[in-house]
Amino acid sequence: MKRYRTTKKDNIFPLKIEELEKKLNEEFDQNPDLSVTTYENKNKKALIFYITYQVEGEKVENYLLETLLKKDFEWNNSTILNEIPLSSGKTIDKFSDIGKGLLIGNLYVYIENENSAIEYSLSNKENRSLQQSETESVVLGPKIGFTESMVTNLNIIRWTIRSEDLVLEKFIIGEREPREVRLIYIKSLANEADINTFRQRLQELEIDVIDDSSVLLQYIEDSSLTIFPQFFTTELPDRFSYDINRGRIGVIVENSPTAIVAPTTFFSFFQSTEDLYMRWNIGSFLRSLRFLSFFLSTILTPLYVAAVTFHYEIIPTPLLVNLGESRAAVPFPPILEALILELMIELLRESGARLPTKIGQTIGIVGGVVVGTAAVQAGITSNVLIIFVALSALASFTAPNYLMGTTARIIRFPMIILGGLLGLVGLVFGISFLIIHLLRLTSLGRPYLSPLYPLVWEDFNKAFFRLPPQFHNMRFKSYRPKDIFRFNKGKSKIKKDIDE
Template identity: 55%
Template sequence: MWFTKKNRVDDVAKRLAHSPDFMCRRMRCRGKIVDVLFLSNLINHDHLQQNVLAFIHEQEDVSIDQLARCLPIGAIRICETEEEMASVIRDGWAVISIEKEKRALAVNIAEKVERSLEKAETESLVLGPKMSFTESIDTNIRILRQNITDEHLVTEKITIGERNKLEVRVVYIQDVADETNVQTVKQRLSELHIDEVIDSSVLAQLLDDHAYTIFPQYLLTELPDRLAYSLMKGRIGIFVDRSPTVIICPTTFFSFFETTEDIYLRWTMSTILRAVRMLGIFASIFLSPLYVAVITYHYEVIPSALLLTIGESRSRVPFPPVIEALFLEFMIELLREAGARLPTKVGQTMGIVGGIVLGQAAVDAGFTSNVLIIIVALSALGSFTAPSYEMGATIRILRFPIILLAALWGLVGIFIGVSLLLIHLLKLTSLGRPYLSPIYPFRLADMKYAFMRLPIKFYSERPKTNRPKNSRRFSWREAMKRKDLDE
């Protein structure tokens, strides 16, 4: 049974008793008492005065149904209970309660705080759009719809969080995305029973297939064009309110080394740059362990001229190669972390000056050799070539256990580390899909999406890894037909 007018307002006030900005505007219109309830810090006061209060005064028939039809506000909903009223008020809505009416009317006059559209900070591009997502989910959906005008674009709303409720949007192309993937995402989101989700990166961890691996299983991006490109390939995006990054799934290991700039450049340059990234990652993981293994166990493989140089460089170093390598790697990580936490200009200065000063001081003091400084610097540069920040951090962490294995068993230890790493990657999945695809399971047709960039005509089919409903993108034979004006 619905409460009386007075008890209804009092009950909502009790639910918001710890909010000193809660206000109730009571007025009499056409012989009825009308209460407008809101939180003053969350609403747009101009909308309140012009589109709500003044409009109600002008109406001859003051009722919930009449106001719902005539109020000049786009977002309107009917509230049936006091709990629902209090919930929408916390979101910045105003609730209109009319005497002797069993229902209340909620209108969206929220004034959200959001930053303007800016360039992406974590994913820098030379070519292509520079705009990035913001912390407003409404703005992000608007940006996505400007990038994808397909009528089959679906944006499904899901609310998560037991105490701090958060809006999540699952986006996909209905006639392209695999239905099993879509249902898996929605099921995992609906089964989350947690107080709050702070950011999309936290949500990605909650949705992981394997919680104990150091490898990221979902791609995080703040670039609208990258999300649009992924959706067109049959993937799914997850927006989280108050987060500027979007979750893309399912992903593969090789997805973290792709950039949208690969599409904007010609295929020859894109292939070369992708190969450079792969070589950089390989060097980042194995250069320091190879140094430790060769100097400790396999110095006979070093050419004589280079061996003399290395021997002279290490003549004043009292530590074994493994201690020397771990010391320099740890120093590089300290410089990187200090540069990331300091203000931008100070951080850049710290990285450059600190690296030069500490490196030279370490050599002069006999803590390390010149050769190892060059190797560690190349390893650090290689880790920075990963377009994904999460994957770059993972690569940097992998160096340390492989260095220890190289110190224990030399090249055999490195091969053991590589074998364990491959076994681990083969076991991983992303949204239930193989993480190492198209290598395992082997799909020759999808190799062009992983290791290289071919001319456009070879991309007439969507990658089979995503299991798209509609695999055909275009007919390259029709697209390649050219006719001059005089034909």
């Protein structure tokens, strides 16, 4: 099909039925799936055209054709819109809009010599049923995930966010394959500047097609060169509603089960809605464990390489003896030994993810044991390094967000190289570079390391740990919501027995 562009000659109506039929066949290159049928009544001709498998056949037969052919009324746009019992009818006068509408399941009726065609939205969409999200596992709380259906996702969002201020702005993005995109926020909470920034980025985006929300994300984020994700992505409606109710802005894309949330911070990627469903002290412990795990995942193996290569004095003597014995048969320097083992772990992880679930789990467990044992016996690596690499791999899995876990895995490799070449000085240099890089990053124009930089003390109990619920009376100041207070803190402390 040809690419549609609006021109001065885009409005081709009125014209003869034969002319319109010829133009449709030319534009769609004689597509066999394009149904073009001419009907006649009282010297009036009507052309009905649509793509066969994309419309609901029962509605076409029972509502459209039965009313059009069996009822006695004059054929023109106004009477057809009044007589046919379909609520989605409207007139379209641009041929480019008709071409795009056919591709998304619209049906068109054109009465000869009328100034416009009638459009009916009768799309026959195939949707998978609601099921548990596979990429974000939770123990407590709702487990249902988004689907590829825009209608289903909007319905879920309406059920989870029952606010009269909920706004769902509609955008159509894509020149060749238009996709519906929704900008979602609560009008009385979301910062107006953030809404305008997000809206502007969507409106100014010119692209042929958006394959998924993750692709859209890469076009509208603040920096496309960094490895750190700047917008949060989720498949869980409860996590999406949690962020929207805190004053953030969300985006969902047609045919994508992943929602986008912004602005976000580096620390948001270690938060989970599960923290809310547990007691505050348990939630704080788990959140702190995730922060520690991310640090260990990026620094543990590089620290081993730096210590074994340059700094034996920091290793305890009993461990140093065992380490020397285990490395006696290893022919490679520590940096090469660590890189080989890390690559093997990444190969096992990637192959396990791509294989069917049951086979992937078996490959991951058996492959890890077999490869690790064989590597030690063959003298390729030491058993001490296997422990460090295994701990680093486990630590990277604790991040609730897959993108941040992947970031930790990738950062580990340059850190190993720095530790192997420059020792602890190289590690300090690498960590300093990461901190400076994070300080320069923004998400929708907001500082990426907030509330740590700039310092916002009031947000510490929401970003790094949790206090009892009565202390969470304020929303994140870092996002600058219109309404900063969630509830009255004074009244929340009042507790009365039933006999009072």
